[in-house]
Amino acid sequence: MSQTTPSSDNGVERQCMEADVVCVGFGPAAGGFLTTLARGLTNEDGSLAVSSAVMEGMPPQVICFERAEGLSFGVSGVVTRARGIRETLPNLDPATIPMAAPVAEERVVYLLDPIGASRRPRTLRAIDRVLRAAKRAVGMQHDAVELPYIPPFLRKDGGLVLSIGQFNQWVGDNIMMSGAVQLWPGSPVAEAVIEENKVVGVRLVDQGTDKDGKPDAGFTPGMEVRANLTVIADGPVGPVGRQLDAHFGMPDGHHQRDWAVGMKIVVDLPESCPLEPGTVIHTLGYPELEIFGFMYVYPGRIASLGIFVPSWFDSPVRTAYRYLQHWMLHPYLWRHLNGGILRSWGAKTIQEAGKRGEPVLAGDGFARIGEGSGSTNVLTNSGVDEAWATGSILAESVLDLLKQDKPFTKESLEATYVSRRRASWVESEGRIAEHARDGFQKGFIRGILGTGLAGLTQGRLHLAGLPPRLNERVLSLQEHFQGKISEAEIGQIRKQCIAKGESLHDALMTRAGWPEIPYDGQLLVSHQDALLLGGKVQAPGGYADHVVFVYPHLCETCGVQLCAEICSGQAITPNPEGGVPLFDREKCVHCGACLWNCTQASEENKESGAIAFRAGAGGLHSSEN
Amino acid sequence: MGFHIVVCAGIVPDPLQTLEPITGPQGPALKNEMMLPAVLDPWAKHALFEAAHLAAKTPDSKVWLVSMAPKTKLQQVMMSIAQKASFELVALDGPASGFTDSQAVAEALAAAINAISGLDRKRLLVFGGWESASRGAGATLQIVGERLGIVEQFQGVDELSVTASGSLRILERVEGGMHQISHCDGPPAVLGWATGSLPEPPNNPQVGMANMRTLMPALQKATAAGVAVDGKSFTSVEVPKQRRDTRIVKDASTDDIAREIMEWIKG
Amino acid sequence: MDTVLYLAHTQSDETLSKGALEALTAAKELTAQLGSANLVVAILGGDVQTAADSVADCGASKFLGVSGEAFAQSRYATDAAAIEALCRTAQPAIVLCGSSSRFNRVLPGVASRLGGCADLHATEVKADGGSTSITRWYYRQRIRAAQVRDKRPWFVALETGSDAPWITAGGKAAVESVPVALPESSLRTTVEGLQKPPGQTQTIRPDADLLYVAGAGWTKKQADGEAHIQDAESIILDFLGKTQASLGGSKSLVDISGTGQAVLSFMTHLNQIGQTGAIPRHPKGLSTCCHGEEPHAVGWRFIHERRAINLDANCGWAHGKADVLYVADAFEVMRKVNALLEKS
Structure with missing residues (x-):
C-alpha cells in the first residue's frame, strides 16, 4: 500500500493511502469475491499472474474493511443449495465447517393458532375449523399440518445448513491464509469518495468522537483509501450502497419497498429432541399470517431458528422479539424446544425486493455485489448462495480486466461483470422471482397462491400487487386494533408506556389477547437478557451514533414511532419527554430495521424515511448466528 | 538507547461467551473452543498498548508480540489487534487452552524469546498480563523471567515511567487498593501488567498494514510448539450448577425495601 | 516423612495478616490429613520474631526465619532468594501460604527455580489417602477444577477467605535463622513506599462486611430523561461513608470513563470487579443498577449473601444468582437507606 500526501476536507487532515481494490463489507458476497480473486492473483507455480498498479512489482493490493469487530459476527442460520459456493469450492466438505451439515429432511408446516390471538381473515378461520374437524384425515398434530408436497422451487435438495457466522469465519480464515488479501474487521467505512461521478475509494469512519461525531479525546479522522476499484458488498442496509443509490439513482422502475427483519436464536436442543442434523423446517400461519419461521438443525443437537417479520405486515406495533417467543411456544415447535437452552440471539434485515430492488450494478471505479445489489431470491428464499455467486462473477471479471490491463470503467465493468451476471442463473432465477410475492400485498391467501403460481410457471404468471411506499402503508394504532382495544384505552396505554420510555407493542399485544411469556431464564428470557447471550451486544467508545433522526420535527408529530417498536435490540425507545426517540448505541445490533420502518417520508426522497442509518462500530458479538 | 520490549500475550474467548468444559484427548478443554470468538487476553492487551506507547516515545525502541495459540485463532485475533499497535509477531502454533500448565507455556515462550534475532538483553523489557483470563494462574510471566535469568520482576503493574537517569519507576497493585512504588536501575525487567491507564488505541489501518508485512x-x-503435560492432572472440572432461589420483591414501597435492606446490612 | 512448609511474611507492623493466619489453619489441617507429615513454619520479614511468637503454639516442629532490612520490603529478587533458602533448608513437599501481592509475585518463579510447581489463587487444599489436591478456578471464576501435581515442592497460595484464621494464644518460638546469600545484583530495585488510591476517597476495603456494587445504570438517563451523576455520586459516597462498605464497579461503568461520558469521579479500574477486575470476597453484596452487567455472573462468585436492586423484574442476571431482587429505583431506595442509616 503506498502512502500519498494527506488529504484535507473541511479543515480535517486525513491520512490517505492507495490500493488496487478496496472491498466494503465482509459477508457471503465478499467471501465469493475475495476467494475467487485471491486464487487468481497468482499462477499455479506461485508467480504473479497480475501486478499492482499502485505498488510496482507487488501483487495487487486488495483490502476488505468489515464493520463488525469480528468476521464471524454475521447473521443468520441458512439453508442453501450452495450451487454458487460449490462452483467456487468444488471439494467443499461440510464437516470442515463448524455447524454445517448436508440437508437431510425438509418440512413445510402450516401452523394453526393455538391461542386465538392472531389476526386471521374469516376464510382462513373457516379453513382452520375444517382442518381441526378433519384432524386425522389431514394429519394434523400439535396444532399444525405438515404440507404433503414441497414445490421444487422451495426445495434445497443436496444443499447445506450453515451458520453464517461460522461460514464467514471459515471463508475469512482461508482467504487470510492465502496472504493475497487483507481483511480488517472493526473498520466501518463511512462513505465512498466520489469525484466527478467516479468512485475513487472510500473513507473510514472518524474515531475519537462524541456521539454527535464531533472531535473528542483521541480524535483520529477516518483514513481515505483510494482504489482503482471499489467493491460494495455492505449488504441490504449498508451505508455505502445506499449512498451510491442516492448519488446515481435507481434504474427505471426499480425500488426497494420490500423488506423483512429476520430474528433468530441458536438453541442447545434438549436431549429428548429427536430431530436429526440437516433437518429443515419452514413454517407459515402463526404467530401472524405475515410471519414465516424457520428451524435448521446442526450437528451436536444445536438448532438455529427464527422468524421473518416483513414490511407487508402492516401492523403499527410491528415487532419481532415477542412474536419470536410466541412462535417458539407453538406446540409444534415447543415439543422440540422445551428444556433447551438459548445460546445466542441475533437479527438482520433482508432486502426482499430482490431483482426489483437491483441498483446500478457498476460504474466508473465501482461494482456492487451481494444482497445490496438485488441478488436475493424471494421465491426460493435464498440469498447467501446468490450473493456468493455475484461476488465470484465479479472476481472473474476483475481478473480478466487486470490481465488485460484495462481500467475499471463503467464500460469495461458492464462488458464483463454485468454481462456475465445477466447470463447467470442468479439473473434468470431472479427474474422468475421478481413478482412472486406481489400477491401478499393483497392478503395472505392471495400471496401464497401468487408465490405458487410464479414458482410453478417459471415466473410467467403471478398475481399483481405493487408494493406501496413503506411510509404509506402502516395503519394507525386505532385502525389496527379496531374492535379489540378502544381508542381511549390505546391513548392511555401509550401514555403509560412513553412515560416509562418503553415501546407499545408489549402492552398492546397483551391487551389484545397474547398471553404473557412465561420466562424461564434459560430459553424464554427477557429481550434485554437476549442481548447478553452468546457474546454481549456492545459498542466500543469513541464513535458517533450511527442512527440519527434527521428531521426532528417529523419525529415529533409521528404518532406511531414504528422505529422503536421494531427495534431488534430495544436500542431505540420513545422519549418520555416526547418528540424525537432516544437511541442507545450499546444495544444496537445494526439490523437496520429502523431504516425501513419509518412512517415519515424524507423531504428529499419520498422513498426513504426520516432516519439515517450510518456506518458504525459494534453490535453483535456472537459467532454462531 | 531505546528498549527492546517483548510482550507475551495469549488469546482467550471473547468475554461473556458461554463456556462449558469437556474432556478432550489431552485432558480438560472448552466445548466448541475453536468456534468461540477470541480476543487478545485483556491484561496482556493493556501490556501491548503500554509497550507500544513506551516504544513510541523512546527512540530506537522495538516491540515484539510473542503469542501461542492455534494458528487460525491467532490469525483471527491479529486482524483486530494489529490495527492498534505496531509490533513484530512471533507466532507459536500451540494450545490456547487455560488448562495447559503455565510452566509448559512459559518454557515455550522463553525459548521463542531466546530465538528472536537481534534482541538485546541489556535493553530487554518482558511485558505481559499479570494473569490470563483463561488460566488465571498469574505464574507464566515469572517463570519466563526465571528462564531468561531476570530477577527484576513486577506484577500488577499499573504505571511505568522512565526517569531522566534511565531508571524505571514502577507502580504495582498491592492490598487495599494501594500501589507499591519501586525503582529499578533499568532493563532487563519483567512487568506483568494490570490495566495500566491507557485508553484502547483507535483502529489504524496504516498500522495494521505495516504490521502485515511481518x-x-x-x-x-x-x-508447532511442544507443550508438555508436566505432571499436572485434573480430578474434576465443572461449571458449578448452584442456582439460588431468588426472591423477587415487586410492588413494595421504597420505604419498605429500604427498611429491609437496612435490617439486612445491620443483621 | 513429607514436610508441609507453612510460609508467611510479616506486615509492616511485623504481625501476620488475616490471610496468613487462614493459611495456617489450612496447613495444620493438611498436615493432619497427610498423617505422618511434619509441619514447619517459615517466615520472612524485617524482624520475624514477633510473628513467629504469635503462632508459637501451632504445633510446628521447627520455626525458620529470614530477617533483615532487605527482607522488610516486598521485592522479587530478595524474596525469591529468601524463599529459595528456606526451601533448601526445609526440603518441603508442600509449601502453603496465604495469597498476597508479595507472594503472588514471587512464588511461581521460585518454584520453577527449585524444579517444583506453584498454584496461586487456590480456594481449597486437602489430602485424601496421602494424595494432596487443590481446587482453583479457571476462565475468570467460571470453571472450577480440582487438580493434583507430581512435582515437588508444590507451592500453594490460598485465597483469603478460604479458611477461618487460626486463633492462638501465642508463645515464644525458637526461630532458626536461615542465611541468605544476596548478590549485589539482587538489589537493583529499591522500594520507595506505598501510594494511596487516587482521589480523596478510600473506596476499596477488603475487610468490609459488605461489597456495594454500582452498575452503569447510575450514569444513564433516569425516568425524567436526564442523567443525574452528581446525585448518584453523593448517594453512593454517603452510603459508603455510613456503612464502611467496599465499592465495586462493573466493567461497563469503569469503561465509560474512556468514552468521554460523565462518570463517577471516585471510580477507577481498581474498583472493577468481574471479567478483568477483582473477584472480591465479602460476607454480603448489594448490587445496584447492574442489569445486564457482569457482576452477577462472575464478580459475585465469592460473595456469600447477595441482594440486588434493579428496575427489571425479569433480569436474568440477578435471577438464580441473587438471593433477593428488589424491583425498584435504586436512586430512591438508596436515598432512603441512607436516611435510615443516619437515624440509627
Whole structure:
C-alpha cells in the first residue's frame, strides 16, 4: 500500500493511502469475491499472474474493511443449495465447517393458532375449523399440518445448513491464509469518495468522537483509501450502497419497498429432541399470517431458528422479539424446544425486493455485489448462495480486466461483470422471482397462491400487487386494533408506556389477547437478557451514533414511532419527554430495521424515511448466528 | 538507547461467551473452543498498548508480540489487534487452552524469546498480563523471567515511567487498593501488567498494514510448539450448577425495601 | 516423612495478616490429613520474631526465619532468594501460604527455580489417602477444577477467605535463622513506599462486611430523561461513608470513563470487579443498577449473601444468582437507606 500526501476536507487532515481494490463489507458476497480473486492473483507455480498498479512489482493490493469487530459476527442460520459456493469450492466438505451439515429432511408446516390471538381473515378461520374437524384425515398434530408436497422451487435438495457466522469465519480464515488479501474487521467505512461521478475509494469512519461525531479525546479522522476499484458488498442496509443509490439513482422502475427483519436464536436442543442434523423446517400461519419461521438443525443437537417479520405486515406495533417467543411456544415447535437452552440471539434485515430492488450494478471505479445489489431470491428464499455467486462473477471479471490491463470503467465493468451476471442463473432465477410475492400485498391467501403460481410457471404468471411506499402503508394504532382495544384505552396505554420510555407493542399485544411469556431464564428470557447471550451486544467508545433522526420535527408529530417498536435490540425507545426517540448505541445490533420502518417520508426522497442509518462500530458479538 | 520490549500475550474467548468444559484427548478443554470468538487476553492487551506507547516515545525502541495459540485463532485475533499497535509477531502454533500448565507455556515462550534475532538483553523489557483470563494462574510471566535469568520482576503493574537517569519507576497493585512504588536501575525487567491507564488505541489501518508485512510470514512459518503435560492432572472440572432461589420483591414501597435492606446490612 | 512448609511474611507492623493466619489453619489441617507429615513454619520479614511468637503454639516442629532490612520490603529478587533458602533448608513437599501481592509475585518463579510447581489463587487444599489436591478456578471464576501435581515442592497460595484464621494464644518460638546469600545484583530495585488510591476517597476495603456494587445504570438517563451523576455520586459516597462498605464497579461503568461520558469521579479500574477486575470476597453484596452487567455472573462468585436492586423484574442476571431482587429505583431506595442509616 503506498502512502500519498494527506488529504484535507473541511479543515480535517486525513491520512490517505492507495490500493488496487478496496472491498466494503465482509459477508457471503465478499467471501465469493475475495476467494475467487485471491486464487487468481497468482499462477499455479506461485508467480504473479497480475501486478499492482499502485505498488510496482507487488501483487495487487486488495483490502476488505468489515464493520463488525469480528468476521464471524454475521447473521443468520441458512439453508442453501450452495450451487454458487460449490462452483467456487468444488471439494467443499461440510464437516470442515463448524455447524454445517448436508440437508437431510425438509418440512413445510402450516401452523394453526393455538391461542386465538392472531389476526386471521374469516376464510382462513373457516379453513382452520375444517382442518381441526378433519384432524386425522389431514394429519394434523400439535396444532399444525405438515404440507404433503414441497414445490421444487422451495426445495434445497443436496444443499447445506450453515451458520453464517461460522461460514464467514471459515471463508475469512482461508482467504487470510492465502496472504493475497487483507481483511480488517472493526473498520466501518463511512462513505465512498466520489469525484466527478467516479468512485475513487472510500473513507473510514472518524474515531475519537462524541456521539454527535464531533472531535473528542483521541480524535483520529477516518483514513481515505483510494482504489482503482471499489467493491460494495455492505449488504441490504449498508451505508455505502445506499449512498451510491442516492448519488446515481435507481434504474427505471426499480425500488426497494420490500423488506423483512429476520430474528433468530441458536438453541442447545434438549436431549429428548429427536430431530436429526440437516433437518429443515419452514413454517407459515402463526404467530401472524405475515410471519414465516424457520428451524435448521446442526450437528451436536444445536438448532438455529427464527422468524421473518416483513414490511407487508402492516401492523403499527410491528415487532419481532415477542412474536419470536410466541412462535417458539407453538406446540409444534415447543415439543422440540422445551428444556433447551438459548445460546445466542441475533437479527438482520433482508432486502426482499430482490431483482426489483437491483441498483446500478457498476460504474466508473465501482461494482456492487451481494444482497445490496438485488441478488436475493424471494421465491426460493435464498440469498447467501446468490450473493456468493455475484461476488465470484465479479472476481472473474476483475481478473480478466487486470490481465488485460484495462481500467475499471463503467464500460469495461458492464462488458464483463454485468454481462456475465445477466447470463447467470442468479439473473434468470431472479427474474422468475421478481413478482412472486406481489400477491401478499393483497392478503395472505392471495400471496401464497401468487408465490405458487410464479414458482410453478417459471415466473410467467403471478398475481399483481405493487408494493406501496413503506411510509404509506402502516395503519394507525386505532385502525389496527379496531374492535379489540378502544381508542381511549390505546391513548392511555401509550401514555403509560412513553412515560416509562418503553415501546407499545408489549402492552398492546397483551391487551389484545397474547398471553404473557412465561420466562424461564434459560430459553424464554427477557429481550434485554437476549442481548447478553452468546457474546454481549456492545459498542466500543469513541464513535458517533450511527442512527440519527434527521428531521426532528417529523419525529415529533409521528404518532406511531414504528422505529422503536421494531427495534431488534430495544436500542431505540420513545422519549418520555416526547418528540424525537432516544437511541442507545450499546444495544444496537445494526439490523437496520429502523431504516425501513419509518412512517415519515424524507423531504428529499419520498422513498426513504426520516432516519439515517450510518456506518458504525459494534453490535453483535456472537459467532454462531 | 531505546528498549527492546517483548510482550507475551495469549488469546482467550471473547468475554461473556458461554463456556462449558469437556474432556478432550489431552485432558480438560472448552466445548466448541475453536468456534468461540477470541480476543487478545485483556491484561496482556493493556501490556501491548503500554509497550507500544513506551516504544513510541523512546527512540530506537522495538516491540515484539510473542503469542501461542492455534494458528487460525491467532490469525483471527491479529486482524483486530494489529490495527492498534505496531509490533513484530512471533507466532507459536500451540494450545490456547487455560488448562495447559503455565510452566509448559512459559518454557515455550522463553525459548521463542531466546530465538528472536537481534534482541538485546541489556535493553530487554518482558511485558505481559499479570494473569490470563483463561488460566488465571498469574505464574507464566515469572517463570519466563526465571528462564531468561531476570530477577527484576513486577506484577500488577499499573504505571511505568522512565526517569531522566534511565531508571524505571514502577507502580504495582498491592492490598487495599494501594500501589507499591519501586525503582529499578533499568532493563532487563519483567512487568506483568494490570490495566495500566491507557485508553484502547483507535483502529489504524496504516498500522495494521505495516504490521502485515511481518504478520503473515510469521503466521505462515509458525511451527508447532511442544507443550508438555508436566505432571499436572485434573480430578474434576465443572461449571458449578448452584442456582439460588431468588426472591423477587415487586410492588413494595421504597420505604419498605429500604427498611429491609437496612435490617439486612445491620443483621 | 513429607514436610508441609507453612510460609508467611510479616506486615509492616511485623504481625501476620488475616490471610496468613487462614493459611495456617489450612496447613495444620493438611498436615493432619497427610498423617505422618511434619509441619514447619517459615517466615520472612524485617524482624520475624514477633510473628513467629504469635503462632508459637501451632504445633510446628521447627520455626525458620529470614530477617533483615532487605527482607522488610516486598521485592522479587530478595524474596525469591529468601524463599529459595528456606526451601533448601526445609526440603518441603508442600509449601502453603496465604495469597498476597508479595507472594503472588514471587512464588511461581521460585518454584520453577527449585524444579517444583506453584498454584496461586487456590480456594481449597486437602489430602485424601496421602494424595494432596487443590481446587482453583479457571476462565475468570467460571470453571472450577480440582487438580493434583507430581512435582515437588508444590507451592500453594490460598485465597483469603478460604479458611477461618487460626486463633492462638501465642508463645515464644525458637526461630532458626536461615542465611541468605544476596548478590549485589539482587538489589537493583529499591522500594520507595506505598501510594494511596487516587482521589480523596478510600473506596476499596477488603475487610468490609459488605461489597456495594454500582452498575452503569447510575450514569444513564433516569425516568425524567436526564442523567443525574452528581446525585448518584453523593448517594453512593454517603452510603459508603455510613456503612464502611467496599465499592465495586462493573466493567461497563469503569469503561465509560474512556468514552468521554460523565462518570463517577471516585471510580477507577481498581474498583472493577468481574471479567478483568477483582473477584472480591465479602460476607454480603448489594448490587445496584447492574442489569445486564457482569457482576452477577462472575464478580459475585465469592460473595456469600447477595441482594440486588434493579428496575427489571425479569433480569436474568440477578435471577438464580441473587438471593433477593428488589424491583425498584435504586436512586430512591438508596436515598432512603441512607436516611435510615443516619437515624440509627
